[in-house]
Every structure is written in C-alpha cells, then in structure tokens.
Amino acid sequence: xxxxxxxxxxxxxxxxxxxxxxxxxxxxxxxxxxxxxxxxxxxxxxxxxxxxxxxxxxxxxxxxxxxxxxxxxxxxxxxxxxxxxxxxxxxxxxxxxxxxxxxxxxxxxxxxxxxxxxxxxxxxxxxxxxxxxxxxxxxxxxxxxxxxxxxxxxxxxxxxxxxxxxxxxxxxxxxxxxxxxxxxxxxxxxxxxxxxxxxxxxxxxxxxxxxxxxxxxxxxxxxxxxxxxxxxxxxxxxxxxxxxxxxxxxxxxxxxxxxxxxxxxxxxxxxxxxxxxxxxxxxxxxxxxxxxxxxxxxxxxxxxxxxxxxxxxxxxxxxxxxxxxxxxxxxxxx
Amino acid sequence: xxxxxxxxxxxxxxxxxxxxxxxxxxxxxxxxxxxxxxxxxxxxxxxxxxxxxxxxxxxxxxxxxxxxxxxxxxxxxxxxxxxxxxxxxxxxxxxxxxxxxxxxxxxxxxxxxxxxxxxxxxxxxxxxxxxxxxxxxxxxxxxxxxxxxxxxxxxxxxxxxxxxxxxxxxxxxxxxxxxxxxxxxxxxxxxxxxxxxxxxxxxxxxxxxxxxxxxxxxxxxxxxxxxxxxxxxxxxxxxxxxxxxxxxxxxxxxxxxxxxxxxxxxxxxxxxxxxxxxxxxxxxxxxxxxxxxxxxxxxxxxxxxxxxxxxxxxxxxxxxxxxxxxxxxxxxxxxxxxxxxxxxxxxxxxxxxxxxxxxxxxxxxxxxxxxxxxxxxxxxxxxxxxxxxxxxxxxxxxxxxxxxxxxxxxxxxxxxxxxxxxxxxxxxxxxxxxxxxxxxxxxxxxxxxxxxxxxxxxxxxxxxxxxxxxxxxxxxxxxxxxxx
Numbered sequence: 169x170x171x172x173x174x175x176x177x178x179x180x181x182x183x184x185x186x187x188x189x190x191x192x193x194x195x196x197x198x199x200x201x202x203x204x205x206x207x208x209x210x211x212x213x214x215x216x217x218x219x220x221x222x223x224x225x226x227x228x229x230x231x232x233x234x235x236x237x238x239x240x241x242x243x244x245x246x247x248x249x250x251x252x253x254x255x256x257x258x259x260x261x262x263x264x265x266x267x268x269x270x271x272x273x274x275x276x277x278x279x280x281x282x283x284x285x286x287x288x289x290x291x292x293x294x295x296x297x298x299x300x301x302x303x304x305x306x307x308x309x310x311x312x313x314x315x316x317x318x319x320x321x322x323x324x325x326x327x328x329x330x331x332x333x334x335x336x337x338x339x340x341x342x343x344x345x346x347x348x349x350x351x352x353x354x355x356x357x358x359x360x361x362x363x364x365x366x367x368x369x370x371x372x373x374x375x376x377x378x379x380x381x382x383x384x385x386x387x388x389x390x391x392x393x394x395x396x397x398x399x400x401x402x403x404x405x406x407x408x409x410x411x412x413x414x415x416x417x418x419x420x421x422x423x424x425x426x427x428x429x430x431x432x433x434x435x436x437x438x439x440x441x442x443x444x445x446x447x448x449x450x451x452x453x454x455x456x457x458x459x460x461x462x463x464x465x466x467x468x469x470x471x472x473x474x475x476x477x478x479x480x481x482x483x484x485x486x487x488x489x490x491x492x493x494x495x496x497x498x499x500x501x502x
Numbered sequence: 503x504x505x506x507x508x509x510x511x512x513x514x515x516x517x518x519x520x521x522x523x524x525x526x527x528x529x530x531x532x533x534x535x536x537x538x539x540x541x542x543x544x545x546x547x548x549x550x551x552x553x554x555x556x557x558x559x560x561x562x563x564x565x566x567x568x569x570x571x572x573x574x575x576x577x578x579x580x581x582x583x584x585x586x587x588x589x590x591x592x593x594x595x596x597x598x599x600x601x602x603x604x605x606x607x608x609x610x611x612x613x614x615x616x617x618x619x620x621x622x623x624x625x626x627x628x629x630x631x632x633x634x635x636x637x638x639x640x641x642x643x644x645x646x647x648x649x650x651x652x653x654x655x656x657x658x659x660x661x662x663x664x665x666x667x668x669x670x671x672x673x674x675x676x677x678x679x680x681x682x683x684x685x686x687x688x689x690x691x692x693x694x695x696x697x698x699x700x701x702x703x704x705x706x707x708x709x710x711x712x713x714x715x716x717x718x719x720x721x722x723x724x725x726x727x728x729x730x731x732x733x734x735x736x737x738x739x740x741x742x743x744x745x746x747x748x749x750x751x752x753x754x755x756x757x758x759x760x761x762x763x764x765x766x767x768x769x770x771x772x773x774x775x776x777x778x779x780x781x782x783x784x785x786x787x788x789x790x791x792x793x794x795x796x797x798x799x800x801x802x803x804x805x806x807x808x809x810x811x812x813x814x815x816x817x818x819x820x821x822x823x824x825x826x827x828x829x830x831x832x833x834x835x836x837x838x839x840x841x842x843x844x845x846x847x848x849x850x851x852x853x854x855x856x857x858x859x860x861x862x863x864x865x866x867x868x869x870x871x872x873x874x875x876x877x878x879x880x881x882x883x884x885x886x887x888x889x890x891x892x893x894x895x896x897x898x899x900x901x902x903x904x905x906x907x908x909x910x911x912x913x914x915x916x917x918x919x920x921x922x923x924x925x926x927x928x929x930x931x932x933x934x935x936x937x938x939x940x941x942x943x944x945x946x947x948x949x950x951x952x953x954x955x956x957x958x959x960x961x962x963x964x965x966x967x968x969x970x971x972x973x974x975x976x977x978x979x980x981x982x983x984x985x986x
Contacts, residue, residue, distance in 0.1 A: 195512065249647035250668035267982075269975075355815035358964050396615045442636065442952060446813045447961045462640050464983075465664060467647075 243471035253468060260472035271473070273448050274456040281362060281452060282429040282484075285369040290421055293373040297380035299409075311381070318374035327438035329370070332354055334364045334439075355439055358449040364448055368435050376421040383411070383417035415496045422492070423485055430481050433458065453477055595625030596883045599652035602870075603638030607841065608904050610753045615900035617888050626883065646670055651875035653884045657703045658870050659694065660944045665873070666702040672874035672881050673700040681885040683893050686910035688866070688934060694943050695871050703871025706892055707905030709837035710864045710933040711763050711822075713755075713853040723747035730854045730862045730932075734771070734796065737856040741805040744830075755830035756815075757806040759797035760959035764833055764855070767864060768793055771857025777977035781945040783980055790973050793963055809963040819845050836929045837869060837906035840922045850922075853930045866934045869906040906930070945984055954979040 197203070204210065243260055245253035264271050300311050320326050333339045334354040341351040354360045387410060395405045411418075433454040436444070444451030444459070457477070461470030461488075602612055608633045616628050630651060633641060639661065645651055651670060665671050672680060674695075684692060687705050695703035715727055723744055726737065741754030750755070758764045765785075766776045775784040800806045807815075807828055815821045815828070819842045823829035835840060836852055843850040857863040872888045874881055891897050898913030902921050907930045908914050919927060954976060962972035 195509075195516065248668065249643055250665070250670050270979075336811070353810050356814035357810045358960075360967065441816070443956075446810070447964055447966050448957060462643050465643065 208473055237476055238431040239471045242468050243475050245468045247467040247471075248465040249462075249467050250465070256468065260469045261476070263469070264472060264476065270448065270451070270456065274444075274451045274453050277362065277449065277451055278430065278453040281369075281432070282426060283367060284367045286422065286425045286429055287427055288366070288370045289373045289378055290418070291422070292370055293376035294380050294414075294418075296373065296377045297384055298406075300377075301381060301384045311378070315374035317380055321368065321372035322432075324434055324438055327435045330364065330368050330435070331439045331441075356446055358445065358447045361440065361445045361450045364433050364439060365432075365452075368439075369429065369432065376425060379421055380414065380417060383414050387413045411496045415492075416498055419488070419492050419496050422488055426484050426488060427481055430484070432479065453480075538833060565645050595623075596880050597627045597629065597888060598880075598884060599631065600654045600887065601630045601631040601633075601638075601642075602653040602656035603633055603635050604656075604701070604904075605634065605841075607722050608632075611901050611904045615891060615897040616899060619887065622890075622896075626887075628887075630655070642809065648864065649877060651877060653875055653878040653880075654887055655873060655875065656706070657873045659868060662695065662703050662871055662873070663697070663943050663945050665855060666697045666700075666943075670876055671702040672876045672884075674704060674874065674879070674885065675699075675701050677885040678882050681882055682889045686893055686912070688909070691866060691868055691909070694868060695873075697943075702887060703873040703912045704892060705868030705870070705909055706872050707869035707903075707907060707932055708866050708909055708934070709835045709869050709906035710836065710930050711767055711855060712822065712836040712839075712864065712929060713831050713855065714839065714842060714850050715833045715853050716824050716830035717849040717851050719748070719752075722745075723830075727851060727853045731860055732854075732856050733860055734856045734858060735769075735819065738800070738805070741800070741831075742803065745803075745805055747872060748830075751809045753829040754805040754831065755800075756827050757797060757801065757809075757812040758817075758833035759793060760812070760956045760963075761817065762955050763831060765793060767855045770863035770865070771855075771859050771861070773859065775942075777942060777984075778947055779942055781984060783984065785975070787973055787977065790794070790976055794959065794969060794972060795961075798962075799970065808817070812963075813960060824848065824850070835867075835869070835906075836926055836933075837903060839926045840903065840920065843922055852925060862933075862936065864933045864936075903927075954983055 242253055244255060244257055246256045246259075247253035296314055300307055300314070317326075335341075336351075336353040336356070336482050338354075340354060352360065354364050391409050391413070392405060395409050400408065431454060432452060436450050436452040436455045437458070439445075440450045440455075442455075442459075444455055453473070454477070457470050457473045458472065460466045545657070573884050600616065602608070604612075612632070613630060616630055620626070620628060629652075632638075642651070642655070646665070657665065657671075662671075682704070684701070684704060688708075690702070691708065695701055695705065696980070702867050720726070724747055725740075725744055728740060732740075744754045745752070762776065769785055769789060772789060774786075774789065778784045797806070801808060806812070807823065811828070815823060815826060819825065819834075819838070822832045822834075824832050825846050831853065839850055839852060854862045855864055872891060874884045874888070878884050891901070892908075893910045893913065895913050895916040898908050898910070898916060901908070902917065903919075903926065907927055908917075914927070958967070958972045958976035958979070961975065962969060963968035967975060
C-alpha cells in the first residue's frame, strides 16, 4: 500500500531528513513504560485468552488451513479420488496452460464475466444509493427491497428461477414476444447465455448499494453547500465532491466484488445445467474446476486450478489497488 | 560496531507485512464466508431437481443439480455384522447400505422391493440411499474418495470402468457358491461387467436404443413406422415426406447428432465400434465428418430443429421435441417407452435405428449394474440382496419394468404386462435375439468423454467451429479423455 498523497506534499521540518526520522514515532514500547511482567497472573490471562480462542483456532487450522495446504500438495499430484495420489511435479500446471484449450476458454469467459458484471453492478449500486440517500418516508422499504436480491441471489433456487425465466418458454420470451422481440432461448444460445449470468450478477447490487449508502451519509453537508455557493451543477457536485470522498468505498466495493465474481459458481452450474452452456459459453473457471475434479476424477488438476485462481484473484486485487491508487482520496489526510 | 537500525526500512517492511497479513486474512475470511449468501454448501440436497439436459437413457451425462456435495445421511461404515458372514437365507442378519439413482418412480419401486426383503429377512437392516442422476454420481465420487461406498450400489455402463479399474468394486465371482445366481443374465451382457475375468457388476435390467414416435402425429401425417433394417438415406427420405405432411413449424425428428449413443449405432451400421475392446477410438475421421455433415444437411432442409432449439430442449422427456410439439420422433432408450408415454399422456411407439449397411444396429445394453463395494463388511450378505433383487419374482413384482427388461426369464414370465410394456419387451427381446455383439462398458475416462461429442457438435452447429476444427476438437479431446 503506498502512502497517502498528502504525505508527499508535507514539507520537511528544520534539520532536514535526519531530524524528521529521529523525531518520528518509534516502534515498540517507549523507554519510560514498564515491561509487561511475565508473572503468574499474566500466564493465567494468556491461558484464558488461548482457551477462548481455541475453538476458533481449531476451526481455522483444521477446516481452513489444513485443507488449503492439502490442496496445495494435491496440486502437484495426479489424484483421482479413489486411489492414492501420485506425485507428478508441475505437470498439472504446465498442462493447464499448454494443452488445455477448455481451460483457456474458461479463463476468457471468467475474465469477460468479471470485467463486465463488476462495473455494471457498481454503477447500478451507486445509482441506487444516490437515489435512496434521502430520508423520505418509505425509503427504508425501497432500500430493503433492493437489498433483497443479494441475500437470495446466489442460491440454487434463484438460479433455477432464472433458468426458467430465460428459457425457451420463460417469462422473457412470453413478454418479449408481445413486444416483438425474437423468441430465442436465452440460456441456450452461445452469444446470449453469458449475458443471462451477467444480468443475474448485476441484479444482486444490493450489498454494494448498502455500503455506498453508508459512505454517502459520511459526506459532510457543508461541502455540498460550499459547492452550491460556487455555483456547481448537480453533475459537477457529483464529480468533484461525492466521488472523491466516496473513493475509498468504491475501492472497497470494487475489490470485494471482483473477488466474489471470480468465485461465482452456482449460477453458472444451474443455468447451464452443469454443462458450461452451449459451446462452453458459460463455462466459468470454478465450474470447469468442479467438472475436472468431480466428474472427470482429476482432482490434482482441479487443485492446481484452485491455486491458480487464488493467484489470479490476488493479481486482480493488486492491480485494482495500484491502478486506482491515484484516484483514491482518504478524507482524514492533509 | 553496532549498526544503526534503519527506521525507514523497518517501517516499510512493517507496512508490507501488515498489508500481506491483511490480504491473507481477508482472503481467508472471504473464502470461509462463501460470498453474499450461503452460496456454498448451505443448500439442502435437491433429490428431484430437474436434470433437463440429461439423456433419457439411465444416463451417461451427469448434469449438475446441486454444487455442494453432501455426504449421504449415514456416512459411517456399517458396524460389523454380528452374526458372522455365513448366515443362511432365513437367518441372514447384518446391516447393508444400498444406493441407486433414477427418477422418483424408481425410488418408490425399489423401496417397495427392499421392504419385501426386509419382511423376508427381519435380521437384516437396510439403509437405502437414493438420488437423482446428477446428484448420485457426484456424491458417489466423493464418498468413494472417503472410503465410504455403500455396500450395494447401482453402477452404469459409462462409469463402471472408472470404478472397476480403481479397486473399489468387489469381484462377484469371489462370492460363496450359491449366493448369487448369474445364470439368468445372457452371457454377452454378463461379460460387460467383467474386467480381466473379474465380475464387478451384474446387470439389473436390459434395454436397447430406439426412437420414440408420437403415434398420433404420425397417423395424422398418414405414415407408418418403417420396418427394421432401413438405411440413413431411407431415414432422410422418410423425414422429407413426413415434414411435407406435418403442420407448419413442425420438424421431422429431434436432432440427436450430439449424443454419443446414436453415434455408436451409426458406427455399428458401418461395422465399427466407438470404443474398441482395447480401449481405443474405433471411429475414423471420415465417419465423424459424415455424421456431422449429415445432420447439417438435415438442419438445412428443416428436417430437424435449429441449433439453439435443440440445445434448449435437451434429451429429457418433458423438454424434448415430442412433448414440445416440435417433432414426432426422438431418441430414447426402449425401456422408457411406458413411463414416457404416461408422463406425456401421449401414445408412443418404438422405431428402430437406421444403418448404413441395412442391418438394424441396435444392441442390448444393461440399464445398470448392481455392484458390491470392495470395502463391504459382509459381501456374502450383499450378494444375497443382489440375488434377491435380480432373481426373485417377489422383487420383480415390485420393481416391474422400471429398470428395463428383467434379465431373469423367471421374473419376466411372472409379470403382468400392459400393451405398451409388452411392446417394449418385444423390442428388446428382438434386439437380443439378433445376437449382435454387445458393446463393451465404456472405458475408464468415459466420464470425461461425456460431452466431448456434444461440444464439438454444438460448436459446429452454432458456426463457432468449421467442420475441420470440430472434427479435430472431437478427436483431440476424445483421445485425451481416454488417456491415449
């Protein structure tokens, strides 16, 4: 994380850089403070602390950390779930990128899905938050209403509903027919199927919306009044006041939604019936991982895919941080 | 000399460590949280989720109904049978886990049959686990990985090789004398469950591929089902004539070019097998080309529906062309005639497959196998149960024709059959009597093969791949799946 912009413009105090460094806050314990006595009561408190932490710690180690490392080990093996794994080194990783056309297709599909659905989702969330930030009567009802899809959205039931709605005889075609739109099976056409998934993702803009709402309420009113005095139009107020102050929230939502999107599985699986859609048009990364691991008995390969996904998400997150750093303004500084 | 600590460096390292720690914690928390809602694992097992794209034959295509694989309710291995493994028929005692897959009706009839067994053998506790097509195979794979396979479970010709070659199945030849009577099953079919002389599964029902025809629509068009032994050219001519006599907007037949069973029949009409006995691909490039171009021609002449319609309808009974009123002919296994007819409320009849050499290419196939897990506590008891299910007329009475034609003649004779059921039996019997060599169990890796044809076919159909690319993709992926 690079330093906030304000630091770069602070002038150095007298005495130059050395004096600044020496007078900077020290890390660790100040000299005049007593060392913590490691006596009996300390030990008891420490035991107590560990005692309370133990259940969570066991869960973290046993259910999260251990499987993660097991999966790391398995990614270097050939494991078919039924017999013992055999070591193959980085074979799985090389196969992924050199021999597996389907893998590259799933990567393309996933990147497209993330790249389109996240901006759309955030735009919708911000727009809705802007509209709902007033305190008029009934606005709470609408906030809850818009938030509802994101609670239900990732479930199997909703995905099946969408499959029905966008299917050949679904609602969309029935109403679309009345409006003169061609009746296509939206989920079975390679050009349109991915957009059904994207629509499902964007429909769940409730969570980022609520976070934006919280961020919007933090903007001091006097900034807007100052802008009014200067004669700013609504658009300029938005661009010059709202967005900059909201930028940390936007960054947070961006990172969060990127991570969620990369991990999306249920909609792709249900809407395509587990096949990845016509001509693999909805073969998201996680879906392909699942197929490889559980239907093709290729667990080692699937584990390798999982770790590459982790690397991918980390890269995307870092990229997001780096790229938006120039635009993010933390209100506490300078 | 004491080196002065570099505060800037320390601060920078501290910042970076905090950043890494924060990222790791964030990733782990988000991983554990599972997204906006309980998207992973919170959903209950959907036992009857519609698997619309699964093929109608007790299928080779697991379409995913639920992503979170839950272990079966009693996942602990059954406790050792207390009375030892040499119980006689009447004194059999112990605990068995039985599992199978299929539609709801199958669960009902199988449970009824198991109830009869429970009455006959009060000392035996049966724990029945069942699921629909899609959920079953995913669950089975995971459960197998955990070493918790049920004692008796249903296998399928597409998957039995995967399990047999990985030492998860018990050799039925090892059962004590007299426990399991395999004589009721025709020899060529019994051999399908054999690998290197070891018998890993015994067929529990027989069927054959067929085309289901909507009798009423055909009669309205003034045509009748062709006799056995016609060619693909005859089929094309038949469809052409059919389409002219059908109302506007109807096609002649379902487009079943993307399904591997019709392809297998096509190849048999050319005296080839899709999977040779030594696990190779028996189809040549020219065969696949011919297959793809033939269906393209059908589509161009409007004999079969266009790509997206076919892709949307799949092969399930409720979504396929007959039920949608799109076409009167569709591909399905013969044993499903009666259930499909009652589900759709239509009159259906059976039509044979065309072939290039003019001889009916169909062959008898097991709808499923009963297998015993290699971890079973009491294989003899398990074998006894299987013997009951296959050879006992009391079981046959409950099971009926749900899994196809019962292999045992005795059971078959004891059943009262409706007209449609009799038609089914006649068809299957005729296929068996033709004596064609039964197709071997799909080789290990057939699970990976499941949609290789479908994807290459769809790619070509939608125009995303040209013919050469589609054929190329098919062979590359098929060979990869078979480990060649």
